[in-house]
Amino acid sequence: MQRLTPTLRHDGVGIELIALIRTILAATKEISFRVSQAELAGILGSTLDENIQGETQKKLDVVTNQLLKDMLLECEFVRAIASEEEPNSIAATPNAPFVVAFDPLDGSSNIDINGAIGTIFTIYQARGDVSDSDPKQFLQGGRKQVCAGYVLYGASTKLVMTTGGPTRGYTLDRTHGGYLLTTAEFAVPSSTQMFAINMANQRFWQAGFKAYVDDLLAGETGKRGKRFNMRWNAAMVADVHRTLEQGGLFAYPSDNRDKEKRAKLRLLYEANPMAMLIEHAGGKAYTEQTAILDIEPTDLHQRVAVILGSQDEVETCLSYLADNQ
């Protein structure tokens, strides 16, 4: 099986970007080890703090953020970083070529139950027209990502990443400590019978989305004419991973639970990297109106509705939304 660096070289990735990716992955190997140690590493449970999103931080949110932050601020190829757990972006090495944004720990509600969790990251070219600490470094459209990826800490630790070519999958080999290429190219099946949606939010959805899900649930007795099945890990990394492997539709639509917070997932370090991984595997990733990668970001912690996965199913879902405006 091929190692990571030769695969990246084969894909034409430059040495500076390879070094940066390897820095991120060094942090994920440490996170993977600590996650597997759980209680033994003292990393379960909550802190008394809230992050910028007003969410209670788990100890592991804080530990993983600190690890990634420390390693990236030391990396000579990183101009600035942004994190779900940091209110503002942070300047790193002046004149360095790249900026990195990350969700250090995705799926926080799974930490204490030994469930699937992950780390999501995205890399852009640094901008020369704004200062290093300016959040505008990160307000770049998703199509400008030079690398997007996640690490899933599941039964095994998996890396899924694209550097502009195919979406590739790697498995952490604990015997030598490196990521080995185990899926040369993901291809999301175009149709599906699987969906991943938090059904508890049903009463807060807009009419079009309700109508779409009603017809999924009606199965072979409704107008879709086929039976669907549902899976929900409550960790975007794990649900997107299943979607890449087996096809399906993953959605976190907008809802009216909270007027200040119409959508849950964050554009910069959740929706954009996942959208790039899905599109480069032949799938589709939309908000309720546009391709996620076409959004012009306005805020570091901006939230967007997400509908992604098998091409035909995403299109069907969007057609229900359009018919119920």
Ligand code: AHG
């Ligand atoms: P995070 O742990 O980084 O805050 O992200 C959690 C997100 C995402 O991973 C997942 O799809 C969703 O929240 C789960 O939402 P529910 O709590 O509604 O199931």
Ligand code: MN
């Ligand atoms: Mn997350």
Ligand code: MN
């Ligand atoms: Mn998180």
